[in-house]
Amino acid sequence: MDTNNTETNSYLDMELLRFTTAGSVDDGKSTLIGRLLYDSKSIFEDQIEAVQESSDKRGLEHVDLSLLTDGLKDEREQGITIDVAYRYFATPKRKFIIADTPGHIQYTRNMVTGASTSNLALILVDVRHGVIEQTCRHSFIASLLQIPHLIVCVNKMDLVDYSEEAYNKVVDQYKSFASKLDVNDIRFVPISALHGDNVVNRSEKTPWYGGETLMHTLENIHIGSDENHIDCRFPVQTVIRPHSDEYHDYRGYAGRIAGGIFKPGDEVVVMPSGFESKIKSIDTYDGPLKEAFAPMSVTMTLEDDIDVGRGDMIVRPNNQPVATQDLGVMLCWLNQRGPIPGAKYTVKHTSNEARCIIKDILYKVDINTLHRVENDKEIKANDIARVMLRTTKPLFVDEYNTNRQTGSIILIDEATNETVAAGMVIL
Amino acid sequence: MKYSLTHLKELEAESIFVMREVYAQFENPAILFSGGKDSIVLTHLARKAFWPAKIPFPLVHIDTGHNFPETMKFRDDLIKELGVKLIVGSVQESIDQGRVREESGKNASRNALQTTSLLDCIEKNNFDACMGGARRDEEKARAKERFFSHRDDFGQWDPKNQRPELWNLFNGKKNMGENFRVFPISNWTEMDVWQYILHENIAIPSLYIAHEREVIWRNNSWLPVSEHIQLGPNEVPETKMIRFRTLGDITITGGVESTADTLAKIVEEVASARQTERGNRADDKRGETAMEDRKKQGYF
Missing domain, CATH: 3.40.50.620 (HUPs)
Incomplete structure (x- = not known):
């Protein structure tokens, strides 16, 4: 009974780590994910038996763990992954959500999507090939999307006899490339996803490696400061008015805190009206809160009866986002059809919405070399470009690298309603 | 904090x-x-x-x-x-x-x-x-x-x-x-x-908790006997301690044998089902044959 309690309590004390993986068909990404799921015992017996059977049918020597994650029938037949797939596993310390993205087809679109919600990226490098174009591409996107932590898995160590020299060569190569990136925390680990070396269990074949296993790092890496707890931002999603006898005059502003820590009594200002007030209460179904921080979903009431609605943002008077109609963004074009010159798009930013045009294309970025391309300004699918948007009304934005929620936008095609682009604000 | x-x-x-x-x-x-x-x-x-x-x-x-x-x-x-x-x-x-x-x-x-x-x-x-x-x-x-x-x-x-x-x-x-x-x-x-239901103390239908019920063994699970299913010639209803892991149409919702009669015990059961190790396979196999045997008893 006691053990049961401990288990339950520890489960209630777990943190959530979202990470993205990117890799091509051959560098062992699916095998690595299969390995993490398998060695962390997140797979049911019937799943593993099915995979074993398929592996036998294909005449493979090993159980092909990649079969665990290749989902749709098309993918199994073609041996490729076609879209972002989300996987789940847990250890006693953390729960993990993997955004598993394919390495080649539509790579920008998929990797950007997967990276947008991740705290960490796993970059796979085949030790025999070293840093290749694709490695740079994955790393650059991770950096562009401001993923705080990168783990470079130098894979297939079994194929180079677990050579320290081969490993160091790749690490050095990556480090010299990474000086161009905007990521503070980069770690390296020599692994064999196929045999499980240094994935969950420490390998006896790499005595020269003094670092942690991949799983140990995933379980212990500090993610507590990944949210912005300094700049108070509360985008209002909707207004709650119960109209009941008990809560007759209740008027609460519901939303998810996008930054900072709010407390009752705090002086606040509502954008865009500029009305000032004080927080009267921060309410939840489970009772009022003394303080609330990102990424909590709460309902706020204010001391004064002022007009607040969806799209407004509650902030602190001395720390406000920039209200602007001219928005500099790094834009990732996600749609098959590129932008039509002069076309209007709907821009979505937090709970706010406006219309916009792409006023100017400053340059495109070659995501293999990180070079600026200034002579070709035609944006096509999967291109990344620095552009200026002009919006019909002010948006209240922060730099993407100080706040991923208030610094990000999407563009929606007004004719098809498709999400055609994703942008990161650069002020 | x-x-x-x-x-x-x-x-x-x-x-x-x-x-x-x-x-x-x-x-x-x-x-x-x-x-x-x-x-x-x-x-x-x-x-x-x-x-x-x-x-x-x-x-x-x-x-x-x-x-x-x-x-x-x-x-x-x-x-x-x-x-x-x-x-x-x-x-x-x-x-x-x-x-x-x-x-x-x-x-x-x-x-x-x-x-x-x-x-x-x-x-x-x-x-x-x-x-x-x-x-x-x-x-x-x-x-x-x-x-x-x-x-x-x-x-x-x-x-x-x-x-x-x-x-x-x-x-x-x-x-x-x-x-x-x-x-x-x-x-x-x-x-x-499950953890959330336990933690938040959310009411759920009693069917999720282990209880005695008349069932038959069909398609690898214990199917509840009701007016909506036809019994085959060799299908004999038995009374078992079972619970349901999912709830749907009564004609296709099979139960599992279980003694988990509280939420905490269900969570424990779900947790151990996830933690089945490869090394424990023999046990599982034994369990499966045991079930097979019961199935045979039911049929023949």
Whole structure:
């Protein structure tokens, strides 16, 4: 009974780590994910038996763990992954959500999507090939999307006899490339996803490696400061008015805190009206809160009866986002059809919405070399470009690298309603 | 004070955020309520999202007519407690109208017929967003499902043409006749759902808890004996301690043998099922043969 309690309590004390993986068909990404799921015992017996059977049918020597994650029938037949797939596993310390993205087809679109919600990226490098174009591409996107932590898995160590020299060569190569990136925390680990070396269990074949296993790092890496707890931002999603006898005059502003820590009594200002007030209460179904921080979903009431609605943002008077109609963004074009010159798009930013045009294309970025391309300004699918948007009304934005929620936008095609682009604000 | 959330609190915050987006972005949303644990958790989250106001959506139940009586009572009690509207899409009605044809034979089930009734119900009530309790960990095809899943005017899902979802910017724009399915608990696992039910002390139908019931062994599970199933010539009802891991149409919802008669014990059972090690296989095999033996006893 006691053990049961401990288990339950520890489960209630777990943190959530979202990470993205990117890799091509051959560098062992699916095998690595299969390995993490398998060695962390997140797979049911019937799943593993099915995979074993398929592996036998294909005449493979090993159980092909990649079969665990290749989902749709098309993918199994073609041996490729076609879209972002989300996987789940847990250890006693953390729960993990993997955004598993394919390495080649539509790579920008998929990797950007997967990276947008991740705290960490796993970059796979085949030790025999070293840093290749694709490695740079994955790393650059991770950096562009401001993923705080990168783990470079130098894979297939079994194929180079677990050579320290081969490993160091790749690490050095990556480090010299990474000086161009905007990521503070980069770690390296020599692994064999196929045999499980240094994935969950420490390998006896790499005595020269003094670092942690991949799983140990995933379980212990500090993610507590990944949210912005300094700049108070509360985008209002909707207004709650119960109209009941008990809560007759209740008027609460519901939303998810996008930054900072709010407390009752705090002086606040509502954008865009500029009305000032004080927080009267921060309410939840489970009772009022003394303080609330990102990424909590709460309902706020204010001391004064002022007009607040969806799209407004509650902030602190001395720390406000920039209200602007001219928005500099790094834009990732996600749609098959590129932008039509002069076309209007709907821009979505937090709970706010406006219309916009792409006023100017400053340059495109070659995501293999990180070079600026200034002579070709035609944006096509999967291109990344620095552009200026002009919006019909002010948006209240922060730099993407100080706040991923208030610094990000999407563009929606007004004719098809498709999400055609994703942008990161650069002020 | 520690400024970080536990994973359940973070999942809860995410789901509440998604439900509020649905309320703000759509004109006529609804919650698909099956009476199963996932839709119960969804309803609980909706209550949290809009408190102190009532849940601003109706609950929609697609009724196969083959229900566990316990589920129906649970549904009606919950509706009364929440003070929300219940809309029933009836499979019997679809059959009577000739919209679908009832399956026949021993394994006859109305499960597949539900789709027509659901689409009819969406059309009749003009729902533009239906929230469901589907999770991405349930099945491989669902691993790629979006939170906001766009359906064309035939109600179809095209996995290759889904809108990318970045950060927490959800695009619910649509043309006339189109609608959305929304899955606020996409990122929850079965274990998360159980832990949450335990932690929040959420009421669930007694069927989930181990109880004695008349069952037959069919298609590798213990199927409850009811007026809606035909017994084969060799099928002899037995009384077993069982519980249900999922709840659906009574004709296809099989139970597992279990002694877990409290929520805490269920969580323990779910946890140990996940932690089955490869080394424990022999035990599992023994267990399976043991079941085989019982099956044989039942048949012969």
